[in-house]
Amino acid sequence: MNLTVDVETAGPVRTLTLAGELDHGGAPHLQQALDDAYTCGCRQLIIDLTGLSFCDSTGISVLLGARRVMAARRGDLALAGVNARVERIFRLIGLAEAFPTYATAEQARAAITPA
Template sequence: MTGTPFSVTTRTTGAGAVVTVEGELDVATAPRLRAGVAAQALGPGRLLVVDLAGVTFCDSSGISALIAARNVAEAAGSGIALAAVPTRVSRTFGLIGLADFFPTYPSAEAALSG
């Protein structure tokens, strides 16, 4: 937690919602991701895309927030996908057994069209 700027922005598309995360996703910022996801209008046939292209760091609290986002999407009957997962985060997912837990795409646009 170095005070690096952090932001969560959202946009709605015809297929669902995109939540874009930038900065360090950690114990101090994970609640903002959870709130951003909770504010989305999800439902059957919709897709929640979490765009991680701007994430510079992700600790266990950030991973927990991503798992919580998956649970929220599934409870609403929506799908979830991660977009532009940084290599270091992808490597961590592999190490902790989450490599196949989330569908991943190179970009939010690819996730929405895929």
């Protein structure tokens, strides 16, 4: 299965909703969406993993790269909809606390949107 990335911008927050597999084949699609967000100056970013069925080391590298870029910009990056399979991978490799996570994109948006 390929990866699809749907992009939604609501005010200052850009949400990237992933569906499919975030692996060697799918990672470039996410990276392109992230590059587009960086180019337009996005500082609040949510990556919604609700539809993600698989994530390998390539996908994790892209997520960590996004974390670095957003931290350098003094922006916010949150993950939403992290399923049990992806959460287990994050725990196994020591990334469970690396990203703020929320059950839904709406909860993440409420948490990171500037007042």
